[in-house]
Amino acid sequence: MQGEHTYDFIVTGAGSAGCAVAGRLSEDGKYRVLLLEAGPRDSYPWIHIPLGYHKTFNNPRVNWMFDSEPEPELNDRIMYQPRGKVLGGTSSINGMVYMRGNSADYDEWRQRGCEGWDYDSVLPYFKRAEDNGRGPDPFHGSGGPLKVSDHAWQPTLAKAMHDAAVEAGIPANPDFNGANQEGVGYYQTTISRSRRWSSARAYLGPAKNRKNLTIATSAHATRLLIENGRCVGVEYRTPDGPVQARASREVIVSGGVYGSPQLLMLSGLGPAEHLKQHGIAVVRDMPGVGSHLHDHFNTYVAYKCAQPVTMNDLVNSLPRRILAAAQYAFGRTGPLASMGLYVGAMVRSDRRLERPDLQINMFAWAIRERSRHGVVPQPFSAFGLSPVHLRPDGRGTVRLKSPDPLAPPEIRFNFLKSANDYHALIQGMRICREIARQPALKPFIVEEILPGPQVVEDADLKADIRARGVSNLHPVGTCRMGREVDAVVDPQLRVHGIDGLRVADASIMPSIVAGNTNAPSIMIGEKCADMVRSAAA
Structure with missing residues (x-):
């Protein structure tokens, strides 16, 4: 074990939330902060090119490439789980959609006992984080570290998709993160000047010259040091061997x-019997650690296109790829400046619902397969x-799966465990078909290729x-916040029963938000840093 170093705060994981926590805690120079990241620095060029996220989808250089266990309701298929293993975490390899969720999601957190997490309480942290290209308004901020922008480049197909949804009776919505979430509109993204704007770019870029912030890459946290009911440090593994660092505060x-x-x-810290099975001494029996995992789930309806305006045309044509590379290199425009997802719709599978339970993503491509192989x-x-x-x-x-800290965890989703899960997706497929039938898309559609026009009955x-549905890669809930008997953290994100220890990432969500989870994860990091600083004052 190498010699110990002492810091005021140690943050394990430089992902969406971790970068925000470390960046904010170190910005006034008052505290010494250590940020640990198991992966490398974000120097891989494809990270920063928006369409390059396809190159990081199954790249072990920057991706944990986890797999779930076989899913019983999905014909025992394994759900591939790409997660960022690099500065910026999954914000360095994701699809860059900026979506906060529905305001009622956060009010529901408050109703479940999570004081301070209602929408009015979290909105200031979303705004503080944001530098929105549209400028400030009651729902958006400017001057924050996270760049948010409209698409700099869009194919003609994007407008046709948008207009078709309106023709299908879905109201136009200029801002999913504004006064109302329901409707169809163009997504905003965490892209600036045609470059990805990850949490690392947002929070660590301005911090790179701070003497009070130490960023350790290739530093895999393997154990928390807990003494007399208090977390006092972290043990982590580096290429040079194991290291311990102490935290004087948290x-x-x-x-x-x-x-x-x-x-x-x-x-x-976890379910006692499970820990004993792996020979781990139980510090505190916490059944909720690793429980309540849930995720959005999706399928898709695919169409053969009558015009060569899709991302498939780009991938399948060398001349088009060369042209796209030139457009991006010399003008920061063209398909590489975007990420192929321009338009979405937030709708209800049942009109009796109070708020949307479906997100219709409209992709400028169609795939045959998505797996750990690409x-x-x-x-x-x-x-x-x-x-x-x-x-x-x-x-x-x-x-x-093993007491070896470098072994991947065992992941079980239990997708599609209720009739409601199936009903919503079946209705979603029918809504997609209704959009595709509209006049605006007629010039673009040759035929439906998946699942095929013969698949119409509920059973089919x-x-x-x-057979085809997959995880939407928005997992949450495994260290959930609350006051229930199996909650892991309290509303201050402090781990129940252990002093000096907090959790700040999407795992603390008591229930998943209606939309992409990157922006909420960054908000959680912002709010956590504020609470930590208040406690340390």
Whole structure:
């Protein structure tokens, strides 16, 4: 064990939330902060090119490349789980959609006992983080570290998708993160000047010359040091061997939905019987650690396109790829300046619902396969409409496969465990077909290729969902916040029963938000840093 170093705060995990926590805690120079990241620096060029996220989807250089256990309701298929293993975490490899969720999601957190997490309380942190290209308004901020912008480049297909949704009766919505979420509109993204704006770029870029912030890459946190009921430091592994660092004030765990519960369990905080099975001494029996895993779930309807205006045309043509590279290199424009997802719709599968439970993503591409082996596009011009179920009933677990801290965790989702989960997705597929039938898309559609026009009955659609549906890669909940008996952290994000220890990432969400989870994760980091500073004052 190498010699110890002491800091005021240690943050484990430089992902969406972790970068925000470390950046904010170090900005006034008052505290010494250590930020640990198991992966490398974000120097891989494809990270920073918006369409380059396809190059990071299954790249072990920057990606944990986890797999779930076989899912019973999905014909025992394994759900591939790409997660960022690099500065910026998953914000360095994701699709860059800026979506906060529905305001009622946060009010529901408050109703469940999470004081200070209602929408009015979290909105200032969203605004503080944001530098929106549209400028400030009651819902958006300017001057924050996170750049948010409209698409700099869009294919003609994007407008046709938008207009078709309006023709199908879905109201136009200029801002999913504004006064109302429901409707169809153009997504904003965490892109600036045609470059990805990850959490690392946002929070660590301005901090790179701070003498009070130490950023350690290739530093894998393996155990929390807990003495007399207090977390006093972290043990982590480096290429030169194991190291221990001490925290005089607090440790903030930001390892993500899989990494955070894994680190807690390796440190003796988790379900007692499970820890004993792996020979880990139980510090505190906490059944909720690694429980309540849930995620959005999606399928898609794909169409052969009558015009060569899709991303498939780019991938399948060398001349088009050369042209796109030149457009990006010399003008920061063209398809490489975007990420292929321009338009979405927030809708209700049942009009009796109070708020949207479906997100219809409208992709300028269509694929044959998505797995740990990569994304395989259709060999012809095609695009897809993808219904995402935002309020899933299924709950799963993250558990240890081994006491080896470098081993991947065991991930079980238990997707599609209720009739409601199926009903929402079936309705979503029918909404997608209704959009595709509209006049605005007629010039672009040759035929439906997946699941195919012959798949119309509920039973057939259900079978297709089981065969093709996938995780939407928005996992949350494994260290959930609350006051229930199995909650892991309190509303201050302090781990129940352990002093000096907090968790700050998407794992603390008591229920998943209706939309992409990157922006909420950054908000959680912002709010955590504020609470930590208040406690330290």
